[in-house]
Amino acid sequence: MTLILSVLFVAFMVFGSSSCKHDSKPDPTPTPQEPWSPEPVNGHVPESVLPAAIGEVISDYFVVYSGDNPTPVRGQFVSSPHALMATSLDPDYIYPDSVIFYNDRYICFERTSAGNLNFYGKQWDDDYQAYYEEVYRELNSVGEGDEFTCYFLTEGYPNGMYALQSTIFSGKWGESYGGLKDFQVAVILLETSGNPNLAPKGSYRVLGDFDGLAQDTNWMAKKSSFNHDVKVSDEDAFKMFRVK
Numbered sequence: 001m002t003l004i005l006s007v008l009f010v011a012f013m014v015f016g017s018s019s020c021k022h023d024s025k026p027d028p029t030p031t032p033q034e035p036w037s038p039e040p041v042n043g044h045v046p047e048s049v050l051p052a053a054i055g056e057v058i059s060d061y062f063v064v065y066s067g068d069n070p071t072p073v074r075g076q077f078v079s080s081p082h083a084l085m086a087t088s089l090d091p092d093y094i095y096p097d098s099v100i101f102y103n104d105r106y107i108c109f110e111r112t113s114a115g116n117l118n119f120y121g122k123q124w125d126d127d128y129q130a131y132y133e134e135v136y137r138e139l140n141s142v143g144e145g146d147e148f149t150c151y152f153l154t155e156g157y158p159n160g161m162y163a164l165q166s167t168i169f170s171g172k173w174g175e176s177y178g179g180l181k182d183f184q185v186a187v188i189l190l191e192t193s194g195n196p197n198l199a200p201k202g203s204y205r206v207l208g209d210f211d212g213l214a215q216d217t218n219w220m221a222k223k224s225s226f227n228h229d230v231k232v233s234d235e236d237a238f239k240m241f242r243v244k
Helices: 052-057
Strands: 018-021 075-079 082-087 100-102 105-111 117-125 130-144 147-156 163-173 179-191 204-209 213-216
Touching: 075 179, 075 204, 117 147
Parallel strands: none
Antiparallel strands: 018 130, 075 105, 075 213, 082 100, 082 204, 105 117, 117 130, 130 147, 147 163, 163 179, 179 204, 179 213
Protein backbone atom coordinates (compact mmCIF):
# COMPACT_ATOMS: atom_id res chain seq x y z
CA MET A 1 0.00 0.00 0.00
CA THR A 2 1.22 3.44 -0.87
CA LEU A 3 1.16 6.11 1.78
CA ILE A 4 0.41 9.50 0.30
CA LEU A 5 0.13 12.32 2.79
CA SER A 6 -2.01 15.01 1.25
CA VAL A 7 -5.34 16.61 1.85
CA LEU A 8 -8.23 15.89 -0.46
CA PHE A 9 -10.94 16.52 2.06
CA VAL A 10 -11.32 20.13 1.09
CA ALA A 11 -15.05 19.89 0.88
CA PHE A 12 -14.82 20.34 4.63
CA MET A 13 -13.12 23.68 4.14
CA VAL A 14 -16.12 26.00 3.79
CA PHE A 15 -17.98 26.55 7.00
CA GLY A 16 -21.60 27.14 7.96
CA SER A 17 -21.46 30.19 10.21
CA SER A 18 -17.72 30.76 9.94
CA SER A 19 -14.81 29.58 7.83
CA CYS A 20 -11.48 29.14 9.53
CA LYS A 21 -7.95 28.22 8.62
CA HIS A 22 -4.62 29.13 10.17
CA ASP A 23 -3.34 32.27 8.47
CA SER A 24 -0.66 30.75 6.25
CA LYS A 25 -2.14 32.72 3.32
CA PRO A 26 -3.97 36.05 2.98
CA ASP A 27 -7.71 36.35 3.45
CA PRO A 28 -9.18 35.75 -0.01
CA THR A 29 -11.93 37.59 -1.85
CA PRO A 30 -14.67 36.71 -2.51
CA THR A 31 -15.53 34.35 0.33
CA PRO A 32 -17.82 31.36 -0.29
CA GLN A 33 -21.48 31.61 0.53
CA GLU A 34 -22.64 29.69 3.58
CA PRO A 35 -23.50 26.03 3.01
CA TRP A 36 -26.98 24.85 3.78
CA SER A 37 -28.63 21.56 4.70
CA PRO A 38 -31.87 20.82 2.81
CA GLU A 39 -34.63 19.08 4.73
CA PRO A 40 -34.85 15.28 4.34
CA VAL A 41 -37.56 13.95 2.02
CA ASN A 42 -39.65 11.26 3.73
CA GLY A 43 -36.67 10.18 5.81
CA HIS A 44 -34.27 10.12 2.85
CA VAL A 45 -31.32 12.25 1.76
CA PRO A 46 -32.82 14.61 -0.85
CA GLU A 47 -32.00 14.35 -4.55
CA SER A 48 -30.46 17.82 -4.42
CA VAL A 49 -27.76 16.41 -2.12
CA LEU A 50 -27.31 12.92 -3.56
CA PRO A 51 -28.56 12.43 -7.13
CA ALA A 52 -29.93 8.91 -7.58
CA ALA A 53 -27.56 8.06 -10.43
CA ILE A 54 -24.48 8.96 -8.38
CA GLY A 55 -25.86 7.21 -5.31
CA GLU A 56 -26.15 4.01 -7.31
CA VAL A 57 -22.59 4.30 -8.62
CA ILE A 58 -21.04 4.75 -5.16
CA SER A 59 -23.32 2.28 -3.36
CA ASP A 60 -20.60 -0.40 -3.20
CA TYR A 61 -18.42 1.97 -1.16
CA PHE A 62 -20.81 4.31 0.62
CA VAL A 63 -23.83 3.35 2.73
CA VAL A 64 -26.68 5.86 2.87
CA TYR A 65 -29.12 5.29 5.72
CA SER A 66 -32.74 6.40 5.77
CA GLY A 67 -35.40 6.91 8.40
CA ASP A 68 -36.95 9.60 10.56
CA ASN A 69 -35.24 8.67 13.84
CA PRO A 70 -31.46 8.88 13.43
CA THR A 71 -29.18 8.35 16.40
CA PRO A 72 -28.33 11.69 18.11
CA VAL A 73 -24.64 11.34 17.22
CA ARG A 74 -22.25 13.45 19.29
CA GLY A 75 -18.61 13.36 20.30
CA GLN A 76 -15.06 13.88 19.05
CA PHE A 77 -13.40 11.35 16.76
CA VAL A 78 -10.41 10.73 14.50
CA SER A 79 -10.52 8.84 11.20
CA SER A 80 -7.14 7.10 11.12
CA PRO A 81 -5.97 5.67 8.83
CA HIS A 82 -8.06 7.97 6.63
CA ALA A 83 -8.38 6.33 3.22
CA LEU A 84 -9.73 6.98 -0.25
CA MET A 85 -12.39 4.37 -0.97
CA ALA A 86 -13.66 5.47 -4.39
CA THR A 87 -13.15 8.31 -6.86
CA SER A 88 -14.50 9.21 -10.28
CA LEU A 89 -11.23 11.02 -11.06
CA ASP A 90 -9.27 7.77 -11.41
CA PRO A 91 -11.29 4.93 -12.98
CA ASP A 92 -8.40 2.51 -12.37
CA TYR A 93 -8.47 3.04 -8.60
CA ILE A 94 -10.03 -0.06 -7.04
CA TYR A 95 -10.37 -0.17 -3.25
CA PRO A 96 -9.11 -2.10 -1.31
CA ASP A 97 -6.83 -3.71 -3.90
CA SER A 98 -4.81 -0.51 -3.71
CA VAL A 99 -5.27 2.13 -1.05
CA ILE A 100 -4.27 5.78 -0.80
CA PHE A 101 -4.07 7.14 2.74
CA TYR A 102 -4.37 10.76 3.80
CA ASN A 103 -3.64 12.78 6.91
CA ASP A 104 -5.78 11.91 9.93
CA ARG A 105 -9.22 13.49 9.80
CA TYR A 106 -10.43 14.94 13.12
CA ILE A 107 -14.18 15.34 13.42
CA CYS A 108 -16.69 16.41 16.04
CA PHE A 109 -20.47 16.27 16.10
CA GLU A 110 -22.13 18.53 18.66
CA ARG A 111 -25.75 18.77 19.73
CA THR A 112 -26.93 22.23 20.74
CA SER A 113 -29.49 22.93 23.45
CA ALA A 114 -32.01 23.48 20.65
CA GLY A 115 -31.28 20.02 19.31
CA ASN A 116 -29.36 21.17 16.22
CA LEU A 117 -26.41 19.16 14.87
CA ASN A 118 -23.16 21.07 14.34
CA PHE A 119 -19.97 19.73 12.78
CA TYR A 120 -16.36 20.68 13.50
CA GLY A 121 -13.36 19.35 11.62
CA LYS A 122 -9.61 19.58 11.36
CA GLN A 123 -6.99 18.13 9.01
CA TRP A 124 -3.39 18.94 8.19
CA ASP A 125 -2.92 20.53 4.76
CA ASP A 126 0.47 19.71 3.26
CA ASP A 127 0.19 22.47 0.65
CA TYR A 128 -0.09 25.26 3.24
CA GLN A 129 1.71 23.47 6.08
CA ALA A 130 -1.16 24.35 8.40
CA TYR A 131 -4.34 22.81 9.73
CA TYR A 132 -7.60 23.37 7.95
CA GLU A 133 -10.34 23.88 10.50
CA GLU A 134 -14.03 24.04 9.81
CA VAL A 135 -17.42 24.62 11.37
CA TYR A 136 -20.76 23.71 9.77
CA ARG A 137 -23.97 24.63 11.53
CA GLU A 138 -27.33 22.87 11.65
CA LEU A 139 -26.79 19.76 9.56
CA ASN A 140 -29.85 17.67 8.77
CA SER A 141 -29.72 13.90 9.26
CA VAL A 142 -31.66 10.71 8.59
CA GLY A 143 -31.44 7.15 9.87
CA GLU A 144 -32.79 4.70 12.44
CA GLY A 145 -31.39 3.12 15.59
CA ASP A 146 -27.62 3.54 15.74
CA GLU A 147 -27.37 4.45 12.04
CA PHE A 148 -27.09 8.01 10.75
CA THR A 149 -26.43 9.93 7.55
CA CYS A 150 -26.04 13.72 7.74
CA TYR A 151 -25.20 16.23 5.05
CA PHE A 152 -24.93 19.78 3.74
CA LEU A 153 -24.42 21.67 0.47
CA THR A 154 -21.67 24.20 -0.25
CA GLU A 155 -21.69 26.77 -3.05
CA GLY A 156 -19.04 29.20 -4.23
CA TYR A 157 -17.50 30.95 -7.23
CA PRO A 158 -14.04 29.46 -7.96
CA ASN A 159 -12.47 31.46 -10.79
CA GLY A 160 -15.64 33.55 -10.80
CA MET A 161 -17.86 30.64 -11.93
CA TYR A 162 -20.67 29.21 -9.79
CA ALA A 163 -20.05 25.75 -8.29
CA LEU A 164 -21.99 23.52 -5.91
CA GLN A 165 -20.97 20.41 -3.99
CA SER A 166 -22.48 18.18 -1.32
CA THR A 167 -20.81 16.59 1.69
CA ILE A 168 -22.44 13.51 3.23
CA PHE A 169 -21.33 11.71 6.41
CA SER A 170 -22.47 8.21 7.25
CA GLY A 171 -21.87 5.71 10.03
CA LYS A 172 -23.11 4.15 13.26
CA TRP A 173 -22.81 5.61 16.73
CA GLY A 174 -23.51 4.59 20.31
CA GLU A 175 -21.97 5.89 23.54
CA SER A 176 -20.35 2.50 24.18
CA TYR A 177 -18.91 2.04 20.68
CA GLY A 178 -15.63 3.85 21.28
CA GLY A 179 -16.14 5.93 18.16
CA LEU A 180 -18.00 5.98 14.85
CA LYS A 181 -18.42 2.56 13.26
CA ASP A 182 -18.11 2.34 9.49
CA PHE A 183 -17.37 6.06 9.24
CA GLN A 184 -17.54 7.30 5.64
CA VAL A 185 -17.86 10.61 3.84
CA ALA A 186 -18.84 11.28 0.23
CA VAL A 187 -18.19 14.58 -1.55
CA ILE A 188 -20.03 15.17 -4.82
CA LEU A 189 -19.48 17.97 -7.33
CA LEU A 190 -23.03 18.90 -8.34
CA GLU A 191 -22.42 21.96 -10.54
CA THR A 192 -19.41 23.63 -12.17
CA SER A 193 -20.90 26.08 -14.71
CA GLY A 194 -18.37 24.62 -17.14
CA ASN A 195 -15.38 25.76 -15.09
CA PRO A 196 -12.30 24.39 -16.94
CA ASN A 197 -10.30 24.32 -13.71
CA LEU A 198 -12.67 21.82 -12.08
CA ALA A 199 -13.39 18.16 -12.73
CA PRO A 200 -16.63 17.42 -14.61
CA LYS A 201 -20.02 17.87 -13.00
CA GLY A 202 -20.96 14.65 -11.18
CA SER A 203 -17.42 13.90 -10.00
CA TYR A 204 -17.12 12.35 -6.54
CA ARG A 205 -14.78 11.08 -3.86
CA VAL A 206 -15.58 8.66 -1.05
CA LEU A 207 -13.29 8.47 1.99
CA GLY A 208 -13.45 6.71 5.32
CA ASP A 209 -11.69 5.05 8.21
CA PHE A 210 -9.71 2.12 6.83
CA ASP A 211 -10.06 -0.04 9.95
CA GLY A 212 -13.80 0.68 10.24
CA LEU A 213 -13.80 2.75 13.43
CA ALA A 214 -13.18 6.49 13.76
CA GLN A 215 -12.06 6.37 17.37
CA ASP A 216 -13.07 8.61 20.27
CA THR A 217 -10.46 11.27 20.99
CA ASN A 218 -10.59 14.56 22.88
CA TRP A 219 -8.84 16.53 20.15
CA MET A 220 -10.70 19.81 20.67
CA ALA A 221 -9.24 20.19 24.16
CA LYS A 222 -5.73 20.69 22.78
CA LYS A 223 -4.14 24.14 22.67
CA SER A 224 -4.00 24.14 18.86
CA SER A 225 -7.77 24.40 18.73
CA PHE A 226 -9.75 26.75 16.49
CA ASN A 227 -9.21 30.07 14.80
CA HIS A 228 -12.77 30.99 13.84
CA ASP A 229 -12.00 34.27 12.05
CA VAL A 230 -9.95 33.41 8.97
CA LYS A 231 -11.88 33.05 5.71
CA VAL A 232 -11.12 30.50 3.02
CA SER A 233 -11.30 31.15 -0.71
CA ASP A 234 -13.76 29.66 -3.18
CA GLU A 235 -10.79 28.08 -4.95
CA ASP A 236 -9.85 26.26 -1.75
CA ALA A 237 -13.44 25.26 -1.12
CA PHE A 238 -13.43 23.20 -4.32
CA LYS A 239 -9.77 22.21 -4.22
CA MET A 240 -10.69 18.54 -4.02
CA PHE A 241 -11.95 18.71 -7.61
CA ARG A 242 -9.42 21.14 -9.08
CA VAL A 243 -7.71 19.80 -12.21
CA LYS A 244 -5.68 22.86 -13.27
